[in-house]
Amino acid sequence: MFDFNLEFARGGAKVTTELFELLADGGVKQNIIFSPFSIQACAALAFAGASGETADQIAEGLKFASNFHPEVAETFQFVFDKYKDSELLKIANKLYIQEGYLLKADYETSLKESYNAETENVDFAESESTAATINSWVEDKTAGKIKDLVQPATFDALTRLVLLNALHFKGSWANKFDEEETAEDDFWISEEESIKLPFMNKKAKFGYGFFEELDCQALEMPYNNSDLSMLVLLPNEREGLKSLAEKLKSVNLVDLAANLDDGDNIVVKFPKFKVEFEVELTETLKKLGIDKIFSDEAEFSNMLEAPEALHVSNVFHKAVIEVNEEGTEAAAATAMIMMARCMLVDPQFIADRPFFYAIWNKRNILFAGAFVNAPIA
Structure with a gap:
């Protein structure tokens, strides 16, 4: 029997590496954090009301398991249900609709039953108050981590819908680092240039692997009381991250999980x-x-009762991550604005050079990014 959930996970891993390559275009010169799942989930809210080539492009571009609406809805619902009672991971979807407009009944039912999406009417012409309302919802759903996702100038009297996904994760390491062991050392931002950073130190049981075809080491650090973990891919060379980004296109991250050994x-x-x-x-x-x-x-005639043609004007995405001795806190939000037309010894994993990382359950990738230089104070 075809496993749509596995296919969706593999698609999510593929879109992760494609997005990473695009966001790192020209070389990874800045720290990156994004949520491929948040981007997919927000787009799925649009897909649910799309038809024809518009729906096909969303499904194919974001590597959904199918372009058949019920099958796509089922794969997202599987993830939503999996973490609905989780203390570590919170996922929320919402649609803001222009006052005086109604969603088509089938679309509204799909949003509520398959995507757990709330709906609310606002007046987009009142751009200041609407932006404040939307940003307040995002801030609340991300535990205050994502602020000011949208700006008042984004909205006007032609705005009809805003589709939103918010994601918040806070997990403690299964093997916490001792703060007393944290010490400053060199982090190499190029072959010959380094900066001083605080490094956490630990000798414990972790998932570990060496991938010759990617020229990198892999480390998996699990979170306590969860199936979620942080996967870190560390290039062997100080300036190997750009090459790793290119090589990741030839593999699927889901396949790497089976090749990690417990050390x-x-x-x-x-x-x-x-x-x-x-x-x-x-x-x-x-x-x-x-x-x-x-x-x-754009073919979005399945969304509103009003006979207006819609198109997407902007897609905003914002994410944050903090990693310390206790664990990891990460959050992301995506907004889609719709307008009316107009070794033999103990292995060592020394992350003292730029690396790629992801937070996942060995299938679905919730967050991904690269750390390349000094953290934000």
Whole structure:
């Protein structure tokens, strides 16, 4: 029997590496954190009301398990249900609708039953208050980590819908680091240039692997009382991250999980860091083959009762992550604005050079990014 949930996970891993390559275009020169799942989930809210080539492009570009609406809804519902009672991970979806407009009954039912999405009417012409309302919801759903996702200038009298996904994760390490063992050392931002960073130190049981085809080491640090963990891919060379980003296109991250061995005495040296990142995704999504949603030919007639043609004007994404001795806190939010037309010894994992990381359950990738230089204070 075909496993749509596994296919969705593999698709999510593929879109993760594609997004990472696009966001790191020209070389990884800044810290990156994004949530491929948040981007997929927000787009799925649009997919649920899309038809024809518009729906096909969303499904294909974001690597959904299918382009058949019920099957896509089922794969997202599987993840939502899996973590609905989780203390570590919170997922929320919402639609804001222009006052005086109604959603089509089938679309509204799908949003509520399959995507657990709330709906609320606002007056987008009152742009200041609407932006404050939306940003307050995002801030609340991300435990205060994501602020000011949208700006008042984004909205006007032609705005009809805002589709939102918010994600918040806070997990403690299964093997916590001792603060007394944290010490400053060199982090190499290039072959010959280094900066001083605080490094956490631990010798314990971790998932570990060496991938010759990627020229990197892998470390998996599990979170307590959860199936979630942080996967870290560390290039062997100080300036190997760009090459790793290219090589990741040839593998699926889901397949790496089976090749990690449990090591009882892995010596880990890992930097403490905090990263914030925000991006407008219109051009990125177009490069994934999703362009019709931004055009006058967008097919979103299944959304509103009113006979108005809709298109997407902006897609905003913002994410933050903090890693310390206790664990990890990460949050992300995505907003889609819709307008009316107009070794033999103990292995060592010394993360003293730029690396790629992901928070996942060995299938679904919730957050991904790269750490390349000094953290935000």
